[in-house]
Amino acid sequence: MSNGIRIAIIGGGNLGLYLAGHLSLAGNEVFITQRTRSTGSETDIIFAEGDEHWHASQVRFTVQEELQGPFNQVIVAVKSHDLQAVLPRLAELGDADTCYVFLQNGIPWWWTYRDGDIAGAPKLANTVAVVVQHAVERLGPKRIKVHSNGRNRYICAQADNENSARLQALITRWRQADIPAESSNDIRSEVWTKLMANATLNPLSAITGATLAELAGTPQTRTVLSAGMNEIARLAELEGSRVRMPPQAWLRFAEEIGTARTSMLQDRLAGRTLETEALLAAPIALAERYGEPVPILKTLLGCLSIPRTDLFRSAR
Numbered sequence: 001m002s003n004g005i006r007i008a009i010i011g012g013g014n015l016g017l018y019l020a021g022h023l024s025l026a027g028n029e030v031f032i033t034q035r036t037r038s039t040g041s042e043t044d045i046i047f048a049e050g051d052e053h054w055h056a057s058q059v060r061f062t063v064q065e066e067l068q069g070p071f072n073q074v075i076v077a078v079k080s081h082d083l084q085a086v087l088p089r090l091a092e093l094g095d096a097d098t099c100y101v102f103l104q105n106g107i108p109w110w111w112t113y114r115d116g117d118i119a120g121a122p123k124l125a126n127t128v129a130v131v132v133q134h135a136v137e138r139l140g141p142k143r144i145k146v147h148s149n150g151r152n153r154y155i156c157a158q159a160d161n162e163n164s165a166r167l168q169a170l171i172t173r174w175r176q177a178d179i180p181a182e183s184s185n186d187i188r189s190e191v192w193t194k195l196m197a198n199a200t201l202n203p204l205s206a207i208t209g210a211t212l213a214e215l216a217g218t219p220q221t222r223t224v225l226s227a228g229m230n231e232i233a234r235l236a237e238l239e240g241s242r243v244r245m246p247p248q249a250w251l252r253f254a255e256e257i258g259t260a261r262t263s264m265l266q267d268r269l270a271g272r273t274l275e276t277e278a279l280l281a282a283p284i285a286l287a288e289r290y291g292e293p294v295p296i297l298k299t300l301l302g303c304l305s306i307p308r309t310d311l312f313r314s315a316r
């Protein structure tokens with residue numbers, strides 16, 4: 001591979017497949033790991049449809065134990081509740097120059113982390129947080145539907161807030177692969193801004209079964225969403241951050257994205273664990289520390305605690 005680099009992606013779900021396809025089609029050597037080895041070919045084809053149409057046939061599918069480092073980029077695309085199993089085995093995949101990239105929604109694992117807290121985890125200087133403003137759905141094991149309103153964003157920053165050449169190289173490489181990456185000098189405010197959407201749209205979609213456009217287009221749910229988003233904005237303020245989008249802008253985003261199902265609704269439909277800890281329980285715990293009332297967030301978490309994994313199965 002002439003100009004390409006070696007990239008490992010941990011987790012072949014929605015975003016893992018999307019990034020693998022783009023980075024592979026741009027000439028990089030891409031390996032993607034799944035929880036267990038899939039039957040079938042190691043280089044199965046990834047198909048994208050929806051607002052993008054492509055297929056990528058050079059991505060290598062494997063399991064983490066079989067990856068041979070060092071990689072230039074290690075992209076961690078598992079849900080936040082699966083990080084505990086993955087983090088201690090990451091450092092062995094890289095060297096001093098490796099970029100470890102994390103895409104998780106919600107309060108991230110590195111929020112209060114200090115180097116050395118988890119043996120085997122990457123250093124903060126090598127850790128890049130990406131706030132992803134994009135909706136991708138899985139239609140089959142290696143088939144995704146990409147939703148685009150023309151304003152997708154992959155907002156990147158180093159977890160230690162430094163602006164290194166390594167971070168800039170990552171952004172350049174992703175942009176060459178048509179991934180709309182950009183840098184931020186205040187990633188904490190970006191995390192809070194995105195959490196306005198994920199602490200409200202994700203749970204409400206999983207409770208109701210509604211798409212993003214249905215939630216944003218219904219007056220009653222708009223009111224609940226705006227109130228929940230304002231609760232998050234207030235927490236951001238208490239933490240010394242400032243959200244970058246008002247609730248109305250998020251509702252417009254949701255309307256434009258249209259028929260997409262949030263990642264949490266997809267999990268509920270498939271009977272998988274919901275990402276409630278990072279998206280709701282963590283900000284609620286923080287609110288309790290400040291004595292700040294968050295009735296909407298608590299109601300959403302309460303509704304999700306009713307185990308109804310079969311809820312929409314027959315309807316979809």
Ligand SMILES: NC(=O)C1=CN([C@@H]2O[C@H](COP(=O)(O)OP(=O)(O)OC[C@H]3O[C@@H](n4cnc5c(N)ncnc54)[C@H](OP(=O)(O)O)[C@@H]3O)[C@@H](O)[C@H]2O)C=CC1
Binds near residue numbers: 012015082086104262
């Ligand atoms: N989808 C979206 O549009 C967006 C998602 N995000 C965030 O990005 C993150 C990833 O989301 P998404 O791509 O939707 O998630 P998915 O659930 O689609 O993908 C995660 C994948 O990781 C796999 N996995 C879990 N543990 C391991 C492991 N130890 N080794 C290898 N693979 C593993 C899962 O396998 P299994 O299927 O067996 O569980 C699953 O295939 C989440 O935090 C989400 O909140 C952010 C913005 C948009």
Ligand SMILES: CC(C)(CO)C(=O)C(=O)O
Binds near residue numbers: 134135136197
């Ligand atoms: C709401 C959405 C699509 C916004 O990007 C998202 O982050 C998710 O589904 O988890």
